[in-house]
Amino acid sequence: MPALRPERSIIVLLLALLVVMTAVGGTFWLYRGQQAEIAWVNHTLRVENRLSTLLSQMQAAESGQRGYMLTRQADFLDPYAEFRDHWQEELRGLRAEMRDSPEQVRAVETLHDMIARRLALMQGGIDRRRAGQIIGPETFSPGLAMMARVRAHVTHMKAREEQLLRARSIAAGRLSTMITAGLALSATLVILLGLMALRTARRRVIEAVESREALSAANARLIAEAEQREAAQAQLRQAQKMESIGQLTGGIAHDFNNMLAIVIGSLDIARRRLGEDGDPRVVKGIDNATEGAQRAAQLTARLLAFSRQQPLDPQPTNVNKLVGGMSELLRRTIGEDVRVESVLAGGLWRASIDANQLESAILNLCVNARDAMPDGGRLTIETANAHLDDGYAATHADVAPGQYILLSVTDTGTGMPPHVVDRAFDPFFTTKGVGKGTGLGLSQVFGFVKQSRGHVKIYSEPDEGTAIKIYLPRHYGAIPAQGYAAPAADSLPRAQGEEIILVVEDEDRVRHMSVDSLRKLGYTVVQASDGEQALEMLAIQPRIDLLFTDIVMPGINGRQLADRATSDRPDLKILYTTGYTRNAIVHNGMLAPGVACLAKPFTFDQLASKVRQVLDGEASIPA
Numbered sequence: 001m002p003a004l005r006p007e008r009s010i011i012v013l014l015l016a017l018l019v020v021m022t023a024v025g026g027t028f029w030l031y032r033g034q035q036a037e038i039a040w041v042n043h044t045l046r047v048e049n050r051l052s053t054l055l056s057q058m059q060a061a062e063s064g065q066r067g068y069m070l071t072r073q074a075d076f077l078d079p080y081a082e083f084r085d086h087w088q089e090e091l092r093g094l095r096a097e098m099r100d101s102p103e104q105v106r107a108v109e110t111l112h113d114m115i116a117r118r119l120a121l122m123q124g125g126i127d128r129r130r131a132g133q134i135i136g137p138e139t140f141s142p143g144l145a146m147m148a149r150v151r152a153h154v155t156h157m158k159a160r161e162e163q164l165l166r167a168r169s170i171a172a173g174r175l176s177t178m179i180t181a182g183l184a185l186s187a188t189l190v191i192l193l194g195l196m197a198l199r200t201a202r203r204r205v206i207e208a209v210e211s212r213e214a215l216s217a218a219n220a221r222l223i224a225e226a227e228q229r230e231a232a233q234a235q236l237r238q239a240q241k242m243e244s245i246g247q248l249t250g251g252i253a254h255d256f257n258n259m260l261a262i263v264i265g266s267l268d269i270a271r272r273r274l275g276e277d278g279d280p281r282v283v284k285g286i287d288n289a290t291e292g293a294q295r296a297a298q299l300t301a302r303l304l305a306f307s308r309q310q311p312l313d314p315q316p317t318n319v320n321k322l323v324g325g326m327s328e329l330l331r332r333t334i335g336e337d338v339r340v341e342s343v344l345a346g347g348l349w350r351a352s353i354d355a356n357q358l359e360s361a362i363l364n365l366c367v368n369a370r371d372a373m374p375d376g377g378r379l380t381i382e383t384a385n386a387h388l389d390d391g392y393a394a395t396h397a398d399v400a401p402g403q404y405i406l407l408s409v410t411d412t413g414t415g416m417p418p419h420v421v422d423r424a425f426d427p428f429f430t431t432k433g434v435g436k437g438t439g440l441g442l443s444q445v446f447g448f449v450k451q452s453r454g455h456v457k458i459y460s461e462p463d464e465g466t467a468i469k470i471y472l473p474r475h476y477g478a479i480p481a482q483g484y485a486a487p488a489a490d491s492l493p494r495a496q497g498e499e500i501i502l503v504v505e506d507e508d509r510v511r512h513m514s515v516d517s518l519r520k521l522g523y524t525v526v527q528a529s530d531g532e533q534a535l536e537m538l539a540i541q542p543r544i545d546l547l548f549t550d551i552v553m554p555g556i557n558g559r560q561l562a563d564r565a566t567s568d569r570p571d572l573k574i575l576y577t578t579g580y581t582r583n584a585i586v587h588n589g590m591l592a593p594g595v596a597c598l599a600k601p602f603t604f605d606q607l608a609s610k611v612r613q614v615l616d617g618e619a620s621i622p623a
Contacts, residue, residue: 012196013196013197019189020186023189026182027183027185027186030179033175034175034176037168037171037172038172040164040168041165041169041172043100044164045165046097047094047098048158048161048165050090051094051154051158051161052158053090054090054091054094054154055151057079057082057090058083058087058118058150059147060079061080061082061084062080062118062122062143064076064078064079065077065080065125066140068126068129069125069126069129069135080122080126083119084119087115087119091111091112091115095108103160104160104161107156107160110153111154114146114149114150114153117146118143118146118150121143125143260600262509262510262601263289264602265514265517265602265604267286268517268603268604268605269513269517269520269604271283271286271287271290314353314473314475315352315354316350316351317351317353317355317358318348318350319348319350319351319353319358319383319405319472320383323342323383324342327340329363330362330363330366330381333363333367334366335370337375337377338369338370338373338376338377338378339376339377340366340379341379342380342381342382343380343381343382343383345383345385347385348383348385349403349474349475350474350475351405351472352452352472352473352474352475352476353454353473354448361449361470362409364445365409365442365445366379366381366409369411369413370411371413372411372413372414372415373411373414377413377465378411379409379410379411380410381408381409383405383408384406386404386405387403387404388400388401388402388455388471398450398455399455400453402473404454404455404471404472405471405472405473405474406469406470407469407470408468408469409467409468409470413465414462414463415460415462415463415465416458416462421460424458425442425443425446425456442468445468445470449470449471449472453473454470454471455470456469456471492604492608492609493608493612494521495521495522495523495524498524499524499545499546500523500541500544500545501518501523501525501526501544501547501548501611502534502537502541502544502546502549503518503527503528503548503549504527504529504531504534504548504549504550504553505527505529505550505577506529507550510600511527511529514607517607517608518548518611521608521611530554531549531553531555531557531558531560532555532556534549534556534561534565535556535564535565538565538568538569542569545572545573546574546575546615547561547562547565547572547573547574548575548611549561549574549576550577550578552578558576558578559576573614573615574595574614575598576596576597577597577598577600578597578599596610596613596614
């Protein structure tokens with residue numbers, strides 16, 4: 001008999017769920033009916049408003065006609081002329097609104113005849129006045145009588161609409177009462193169903209606990225041993241994290257990628273020109289050089305200050321060790337005029353964060369702090385465990401209450417006024433001089449922290465310094481394993497017909513390599529060394545199919561060039577290229593997600609494939 005109890009409970013729960021679904025479905029059906037009645041109520045109100053508007057316009061026309069007949073001033077005829085030109089259009093709209101009531105449609109036809117006769121009387125009076133005839137009181141009597149009939153007729157039509165309004169309002173109110181009752185019944189049934197499910201679940205949990213009591217001690221020992229092994233593995237993985245090995249800034253990395261683009265592209269072209277019959281020793285040397293250049297490109301990508309476009313890879317990270325490992329890099333980057341201090345909290349929780357991107361964020365914050373202290377100062381990096389409660393989360397959008405790791409970067413620099421603090425995270429907003437900042441550093445930090453489900457806050461006062469506090473989500477549980485998936489090989493598509501590509505690149509050698517590669521693929525290529533020259537080429541050559549432009553250029557950058565080009569030619573395809581990593585562009589507002597971008601350095605195959613994708617309308621495929 002006890003074995004049958006779970007099956008009986010499941011049957012009861014299913015029946016209760018069926019009843020709840022029936023009640024909810026009935027309530028939804030009543031709600032749809034109520035919405036239909038409300039729509040009819042609104043329809044009746046619109047009809048009444050149209051009747052009132054039509055009568056008001058007719059009265060204004062009558063008053064204008066009388067004013068003209070008394071004064072012979074043509075300005076008085078404006079309301080009359082406006083009504084005469086548009087009254088039939090208004091009446092057609094009224095007839096369309098009343099198509100649900102044949103009686104009202106007939107009334108509209110009667111009203112049409114009345115208005116036509118009244119307008120004829122008005123026009124006759126106007127003609128007599130223009131002819132200089134004497135206008136006596138008897139001239140106005142027929143019009144007044146007709147106007148009185150029109151008012152009575154409109155009043156009668158509105159009375160019928162009022163009857164419909166009352167009936168429809170009563171029906172809507174009745175349905176509203178039924179919906180309220182249905183909601184109350186549904187809520188009651190849901191509560192009862194929840195209680196039944198809770199009771200069943202509680203009974204099953206108790207039975208499961210009782211059946212496993214004999215094994216609980218052994219399971220506890222196994223869990224403790226597993227946790228110890230996971231902790232040891234976490235410490236080992238944390239100790240093996242790559243330390244910072246360079247001081248390349250974003251500009252240096254951009255130039256390095258440009259050089260790598262020339263090397264890889266030229267090697268690729270040379271390898272293809274050799275063909276299959278080339279000297280094996282030369283082919284082997286080119287292949288080795290290409291492999292070395294590609295490894296250098298991968299190393300540069302890790303050193304760049306901006307994040308990648310692919311989703312972040314958060315791992316359990318010891319922030320204290322990460323900051324300690326960056327100390328020497330920060331001192332060399334910031335210089336000797338700024339004293340760097342680290343205040344690292346004991347017992348700091350692990351953060352669930354992408355360590356490489358956190359290093360980039362810290363480097364950006366420290367470089368901004370250095371620029372805010374032109375005469376030197378003190379830069380302090382602090383860590384601590386923190387908790388953001390419900391009250392704080394309620395006053396800050398996109399903040400989830402809970403435990404965080406606080407990373408604070410504080411300087412003794414010039415500080416920022418409130419209006420600058422409010423815009424500090426905006427992409428491309430900067431208070432630095434021309435050529436000294438792009439306004440992308442803080443926005444990259446903001447986008448990275450928000451994507452990581454964290455929080456960032458600025459505290460600053462003019463001449464008092466700035467503190468930027470980053471709240472990183474705490475990691476719970478074991479450290480996950482990582483894997484690697486090799487990319488698939490690309491095909492080598494070529495030009496299809498007379499397709500023209502405009503290549504815009506401020507680095508001459510990179511531009512020439514790109515132009516040669518595209519011409520080898522069969523495209524017609526024109527080139528420009530900057531944004532201004534590119535706009536001139538677009539004006540001269542209206543048949544350009546694709547704009548292939550670098551992003552970081554002096555003067556007009558790639559994004560501004562594309563915006564100005566597509567404003568005149570919305571069908572123009574755009575393919576960006578850059579020496580910076582793609583996620584820096586995405587998170588800092590340079591490019592929107594899904595925009596076609598080919599990262600430098602790129603191979604001949606990658607260029608051919610990406611250009612074909614964009615021309616064929618597949619720009620949403622990630623670069």
